[in-house]
Amino acid sequence: MPTDAPTDTSQRTHDLVIAANRLPVDRVVDADGTQSWRTSPGGLVTAMEAVMKGREGAWVGWAGETGEAPAPFVENGLHLHPVPLSQQEVTDYYEGFSNDTLWPIYHDVIVPAGFHRSWWQAYRTVNERFARAVADVAAQGATVWIHDYQLQLVPELLRAMRPDVRIGWFNHIPFPPVELFAQLPWRGGILEGLLGADYLGFQRSADAQNFVRACRQVLGLTTKGDTVTVPGTGSRRARVVRASAVPISIDSAGLEALAMTPAVQERAAAIRASLGSPKVVLLGVDRLDYTKGIRHRLKAYEELLAEGAIKPPDVTFVQVATPSRERVAAYRQLRTEVETTVGRINGQYGELGVAAIHYLHHSYPREEMAALFQAADVMLVTPLRDGMNLVAKEYVTCRHDEGGALVLSEFTGAWHEMHQAFVCNPHDIEGLKQTILRAIHTDAKDKRRIMRALRRRVSEHDVQLWAKRFLEALATAPERPSAKDRATS
């Protein structure tokens, strides 16, 4: 069988194929037992809907249930191709290698990474399955857009199967400095996997530079600016791979329209009233992840309470912590620590009917999130490391009244675009406390000026622009080294 032809010719093929660990749908079961799929809301789906309009693109990913995968289906105009994962693969490839090896290494080793050869083996096996699934649905010369750290081997595996397709990969999380990346026993294999792409997109130029440097230092390849030259082998020609920054964003027009609806505005007022109409509402919204700096935020808040710098019921703090990766030990431990701290703070500083912290361990619909953002005077975004952080962009987008203040960690990708925010280093608890107080007490007129600038930045750089820029960079990425590069490599 020729390697460049789809293996299942009965299947129709697509000019644009997205591959991500998860399909953008969840199975819902009604009260009467009827099952259907619901598109999961989110920026990626919105961005992809925009680029797929009129192109009938396909999306390859896991449907979220172990065992046999459902047959391909169409939902909301998207052609979805489920990839099966066994329970053991979810444990080893997803919870293990992706979230307990790569995630800590790519986030400054905030917790130690686990290294297990069986996890790496499962990661390879699953990446091969994804590559095969993409090869099967990609039309001749198709554009393939692969997402994130779970699928770093897919570019090269796919290139070997389908040299005719154009391959791009986008990293939603940071790419670590080579000193940390080099800890990975499989560092060479990962870089080689990524170098199968024509174009690699990162959140920040520092991430792209880290990748290029790793190629030079770990693989000894020739690099120049934002490009890496991959030498030819056997029948394969030498290629040039480009790596640069294309920061992700949100569907700002869609979210702003939602935030402006009377229902959301009424709900925002109702939230404030239910909190006892405090003068200042502080808000944190995060997946319950150790990268998000929730413990540091709580420590700063507790010290401000202890010092009497802020006092409930005038000031209150709402922390929304979405359940996340609860089968990974570091996440279970974080949850215990956060919940113990919240209990201690409320026990010490709360009164009957007056909580010092409102802690919500749930997922909410978009409308409720928009109302929460509008109800918050100060948004606390304090990650120790974060690829981008969409919450920061969502918050300013929901503040169409130009009210509110954003405290933003300098270790987020978002900070590189949102310099006007109240910047903080979450490791510096004293500094974080002062920044929170400044965000509370700065003159309303100055805060409005800051908010206006932040809002302009996000509305002019939305998720549709991100997708357009990524696809343009992929379409124009160099294929072969120039004569000059060949002479120097």
Ligand code: ADQ
């Ligand atoms: P995440 O680490 O998940 O994403 P983030 O960018 O903040 O982080 O996105 C979280 C999303 O979940 C936001 O849209 C937020 O509104 C939503 N959310 C959070 N809590 C919620 C809740 N309780 N209910 C409902 N929705 C909730 C990864 C990277 C980031 C990068 C994104 C996109 O880690 O750095 O910004 O991908 O590339």
